[in-house]
Amino acid sequence: MFPEYDVIVVGAGHAGSEAAVAAANLNSKVLLITMNMQNIAQMSCNPAMGGVAKGQIVREIDALGGYSGIVTDHTMIQFRMLNLSKGPAMWSPRAQNDRMEFSAKWRELLELHPNIDFWQDMVTGIIVKNKVVKGVYTQMGLEIYSKSVILTNGTFLNGIIHIGEKQFGGGRIQERAAKGLTEQLLSLGFESGRMKTGTPPRIDGRTIDYSELEIQHGDENPGKFSFTKTPELKEQIPCHITYTDTRVHDILRTGFLKSPMFTGRIQGVGPRYCPSIEDKIERFADKDRHQLFVEPEGKNTFEVYLNGFSSSLPEDVQFKAMKKLRGFKNAKMFRPGYAIEYDYFPPTQLKLTLETQKIKNLYFAGQINGTTGYEEAAGQGLVAGINAHLSINDLEPFILKRDQAYIGVLIDDLINKGTDEPYRMFTSRAEYRILLRQDNADIRLTPLAYKLGIRGSEHRMLNVEAKLEAEKEIREYFSTTSVAPDDINELLNSIKSSPLNQKVKLKQILLRPHINISNLSYHLNDLYEFIDKYHKDFIEYSEISIKYEGYINREKELAEKMDRLEEIKINPDFDYNKLKSLSFEAREKLLKIKPVTIGQASRISGVSPSDISVLLVHLGR
Numbered sequence: 001m002f003p004e005y006d007v008i009v010v011g012a013g014h015a016g017s018e019a020a021v022a023a024a025n026l027n028s029k030v031l032l033i034t035m036n037m038q039n040i041a042q043m044s045c046n047p048a049m050g051g052v053a054k055g056q057i058v059r060e061i062d063a064l065g066g067y068s069g070i071v072t073d074h075t076m077i078q079f080r081m082l083n084l085s086k087g088p089a090m091w092s093p094r095a096q097n098d099r100m101e102f103s104a105k106w107r108e109l110l111e112l113h114p115n116i117d118f119w120q121d122m123v124t125g126i127i128v129k130n131k132v133v134k135g136v137y138t139q140m141g142l143e144i145y146s147k148s149v150i151l152t153n154g155t156f157l158n159g160i161i162h163i164g165e166k167q168f169g170g171g172r173i174q175e176r177a178a179k180g181l182t183e184q185l186l187s188l189g190f191e192s193g194r195m196k197t198g199t200p201p202r203i204d205g206r207t208i209d210y211s212e213l214e215i216q217h218g219d220e221n222p223g224k225f226s227f228t229k230t231p232e233l234k235e236q237i238p239c240h241i242t243y244t245d246t247r248v249h250d251i252l253r254t255g256f257l258k259s260p261m262f263t264g265r266i267q268g269v270g271p272r273y274c275p276s277i278e279d280k281i282e283r284f285a286d287k288d289r290h291q292l293f294v295e296p297e298g299k300n301t302f303e304v305y306l307n308g309f310s311s312s313l314p315e316d317v318q319f320k321a322m323k324k325l326r327g328f329k330n331a332k333m334f335r336p337g338y339a340i341e342y343d344y345f346p347p348t349q350l351k352l353t354l355e356t357q358k359i360k361n362l363y364f365a366g367q368i369n370g371t372t373g374y375e376e377a378a379g380q381g382l383v384a385g386i387n388a389h390l391s392i393n394d395l396e397p398f399i400l401k402r403d404q405a406y407i408g409v410l411i412d413d414l415i416n417k418g419t420d421e422p423y424r425m426f427t428s429r430a431e432y433r434i435l436l437r438q439d440n441a442d443i444r445l446t447p448l449a450y451k452l453g454i455r456g457s458e459h460r461m462l463n464v465e466a467k468l469e470a471e472k473e474i475r476e477y478f479s480t481t482s483v484a485p486d487d488i489n490e491l492l493n494s495i496k497s498s499p500l501n502q503k504v505k506l507k508q509i510l511l512r513p514h515i516n517i518s519n520l521s522y523h524l525n526d527l528y529e530f531i532d533k534y535h536k537d538f539i540e541y542s543e544i545s546i547k548y549e550g551y552i553n554r555e556k557e558l559a560e561k562m563d564r565l566e567e568i569k570i571n572p573d574f575d576y577n578k579l580k581s582l583s584f585e586a587r588e589k590l591l592k593i594k595p596v597t598i599g600q601a602s603r604i605s606g607v608s609p610s611d612i613s614v615l616l617v618h619l620g621r
Contacts, residue, residue: 002119005031005146007388008136010123012040014374015152015366015381017106018066022385023150024115025065025455028392031144032110033119033136035156036175041071041106043374044155044172045199046307047099047297050225052082053425054375055093056406056438061375062226063445065454066382067109068375073230075101077237077299079222088544089434090427093223096239098298119144124180126151126362128188133362148361148388152381153368155197157182157343162260163336164314173338182343189358190349195422196341197372198276198310201318202334203294205302212327213240213294227442227463227537240294240327244309248324249281249288255317256282260339274372274424276310276339292325303334312339344370347414348593353387353397354380354411357594363388369414372422379407386452398452401566403432403559404444416593416603434548434555439541443467470538471545477530478507478546491515491523510546517543565599568619572596579614586611 007023009016012034020032034040049072050058062069078096110116122139126149135145156171156178169177182192218236259278275283280290293307311318315336322328347369349357354369356362365384366377386398400408409430414423427433436444446464449457485500488509492499495514506527509515517539521528531539545552572594576587585606595601598619602612 001142002031002144003029004135005029005117005144006392007031007148007150007385008033008144008146009150009152009385010136011152011154011156011366012037012110013044013152013154013366013377014041014068015154015377015384016150017041017110018061018068018378018381019150019152019363019365019385019388020110020116021067021113022065022382022454023389024113024385026386026389026453027115027455028389030116031119031146032116033121033123033138033144035120035122035171035178037107037118037120039172039175040103040110042103042172043097043099045197046295046305047097047102048095048295049097049374050092050094051375052090052092053406053427053429054373055082055225056427056436056441057375057379057410057425058225059093059227059438059441060405060407060445061378061382062228063441063460064382064386064449065457065460066378067106068378069225070228070230071102071105071109072097072225073233074105076222076233077296078218078239079224079233079236080219081223087434088437088439088548091438092427093225093438095225096218096237096295098300100298100301122176122178124178125184126181126359128359128362131358132360147392148363150363150365150381150384150388151181151368152364152366152377152384153178153181154377155340155342155367157368159340159342162265162312162339162341164255164258164260164312164317167260167265170340171342172340173335177342185345190345190356192343192345193370193420194341195344195367195370196339197274197367197422198312198337198339200277200306200309200311200337201322202297203304203306203322203328204332204334205296205304207330207332208294208304209327209329210240210294213242215240216293227446227460237296237299239296242292242294242326242328243289244277244281244292244321244325245289248321251321251324252278252281252311252313252317255313258314258317260312274310276312276337277308278311278313294327309337310339311337313337342367344368346370346418346420348416348418350415351397351594352399352411352415352596352600353391354384355387355391361388361391367422370419370421370423371410371414372424376410376423376425379410383407383411386454398448400445401563402430403435403555403562404448405441406430406436409436412600412603416595416600417605432555432559434551435559437544439537439544443541467538467541470534471542474531474534474539474542475507475546477527478510479505481506481527483509483524487524488520491519507546510543562599565602566597568598568616570595570597570601570615570619579618581614582611583608 006028076095082092083090125137127135159171159177161170216239222233295305297303363384365380450461482503489499576590589606
């Protein structure tokens, strides 16, 4: 019934969808197995993509040939660039999406791919021979063979849903949990743990009084995520903001005795940076209110997502508390919030390719590795899909370094530090964040995609070359063109910047605070005519490259110094017990994680600089 596939992807969430596309775009034959074909790439939680650091990840996925950015652009209902008051390293795109269109568009693109087949079923186990994965077993009793398998099971592995004192099996509300796979992996020697996440109630938008809420519009000139020619957002739908108060908190507290979180029925660790509303009012008891975002689920529905009100309290307590929110006096609920507890596998059991150490050609990606968020999952899926293809074709692995991508930071953190709580990406986790900006993701990563031979990267590479040429021309113009005091002092005085006494090069003016190409071109006709021929993204990239050149070069130098440690290879099977000068903790961690370079070893939690010195001496360095 089935041929032998190159890659089987288990689970069609954000990680699974990107994994399937990544392998298929390298010409692997892929089978995508999901329990429900109607829920491909479903936005299980908030209907949004991007945000702080997450937006950078989506742009990186796009630069590497993934589809998350393309789907986001096709289904956006609002776009905002966050942190514009800060430096460009912090700028992060965020989109509000139409939930149903998002899933439908993903399915459409996947079905259009000639290298992807589908099967609706539950995977209950993997076929393993001589520590090499050979395929999967399914609930229908099928054995489907492949050269590699990628597990992207999300929250479905032995998932339990909690609402107050009620609990029932499920991976999402009204969807069954996946059974059997955890138990088999444990029998193969893997370690597992439990984590929890949650979601807020969904509200009937027809019953909300929006006149009492603060309105939150999208950007006046909305941007995009994909570097390809995707549709521009013409009409935006606003979000709104409301707040809890002491009355709301008092009502929520009446349900604490029935809260699965406080009574100990939930054993899994929840996300630190996205706590439930009951957790917020307990941990931050000194705060009288908490901000909530009222987010539309789409263009053709009244369903609303109450961001910030995640809860596993009894549904009647959630409902009573919600009615006390400003603008929610007459609100009706479509469904209550709930918590979900699920199995994950500590990612220190993986290689930097996301292949497991114990079973060859078996890969884990997404929440199975202890992460939270669509973007983090999608980034892992893409890397797993690329490496699955490379491995079965005996090609060099694809590993993104910390100075190359946020995806590289994410995977490096997971493998070398592990996580005992849901991992979420922040800009603060990246030591080279001025190199890892959202505007230059294509410059950083599309050449890598082109070198790999990823489908569609030829056209993307032409765009990168055009962008680099534009930056060269714009830099040359600003370095050679002078501006007279009479032409620029009006602008400088208006922003309280020192006026000119003589002609200076335009580059010197651009380096000043509060000066940008936009306001310069408004006052200088020759500049306006010169710059008008370039795409706005090319102008933004060029401006940042010129204004922040010193910072960028300094960070590149630091990255190059650290890269020298990456060049010193270690045999992953080296017996660290032989080196008695290593600390006991270092030996234990090094034996577990099996680093392949000194650089990787230096980032492992518990391995000190003196331990690295011991390794360098042993290696003759």
